[in-house]
Amino acid sequence: MSEAAEQPAVERHHRHPRPAAPPPPEALPLDLAELIADPDTRIVVCCGAGGVGKTTTSAALALAAAEAGRTVVVLTIDPARRLAQSLGLVELDNEPRRVDVPGAKGELHAMMLDMKRTFDDIVCAHSTPERAEQILANPFYQALSSSFAGTQEYMAMEKLGQLRATEQWDLIVVDTPPSRSALDFLDAPNRMSRFLDGTMIRLLTAPARAGGRAGMRLVGAGFLVFSRIISKVLGGQLLRDISAFVSALDTMFGGFRERATATYELLRRPGTWFVVVATPEPDALREASYFVDRLSVEQMPLAGLVLNRTHPPATTGLTATRADAAAEEVLEAGGEGAELAAGALRVHADRMGTAAREQRLADRFTSAHPQVAVRAVPAAAGDVHDLDGLRVMADALTGPDDDTPTGVPRTRVLPARRR
């Protein structure tokens, strides 16, 4: 039932004329400089929809933390090639490499997740050499370890657990996979263990696990028919592969679940912070909203929202309407440079329009999540693919809140409307 419907009818009829809509709440400032410098901060996870800047934000935050004196490792996932190159990540070696950051007080290390290698390492660590060899050679395992939806997310968590266990790092910054949904990262461990432990797989592999013919008798004739149909659809070889894989994995099963649970718990421990990244676009912000809600349900700590690739105008003193009007006047007056001046005014008007749209989207997010702190990061002129670019981004992420050329606080794209 809606609130209005709950109110007594009388009151509804005697309502005063609707007052002007209240101005949207101001977003709280997000102090990432303090967050990454705090010795109690041990893990920062950057989440968000695909393409919003998770990898870039992770690398920039790690750089800022290293410059602030911490020993940092950034776990990147599928970084763009040029960014990887500039971090010295030319080959996938699944181990952190030191990045030379001239003048940094701390250390920056970077690594690129190799999902298959990480999976292989778990298998090797949890079974005998012969059994490991069997699993690694199994075609079903090979498919699962390189392409199962969720494997990358699961392995990212796995790697995070490993990095954390070494106690070698003051701070681990974790990038998340380019999933469709930011929630995939949180869902992966469960999905993975549910899948490996799933009814379907259990059924399919029951005969093998119960031991040949005896097993067949156990599961009954109905299942045999079912199994034959499945065999036809999936192919007998695949079934035998799955079967062999799951029996080989059986010894590790407890291990898998436990690990998934342990890593999930790691994300809830004090010292872990989530940074949600979004661009000022409806889809990305909707995804950020889902994620924020989910973190709160899971009681996982949210540092705030990075609103990446905003388009603040060079000056906020001239409105779009006035800039457009001025462009008209300049053109009418004519003379040397009139075209150029009118063009510049039109660009400004356009830019103000974009900024206003972005601000509206940000306001909508803040109205729905007033407790979530926000940091707006302007779009750089080109891609961010080297240390210099990362440093500019790091400054935008961690610089003082009101130290911008236009004086607009970094929680916003445009100045707040006067009240």
Ligand SMILES: Nc1ncnc2c1ncn2[C@@H]1O[C@H](COP(=O)(O)OP(=O)(O)O)[C@@H](O)[C@H]1O
């Ligand atoms: N603030 C920014 N200004 C300009 N380009 C950016 C900015 N943030 C990210 N990019 C670019 O956007 C692209 C996607 O960023 P990336 O970090 O790979 O996103 P994700 O990891 O979320 O998929 C990259 O080409 C990156 O250089």
Ligand SMILES: [Mg+2]
């Ligand atoms: Mg990425």
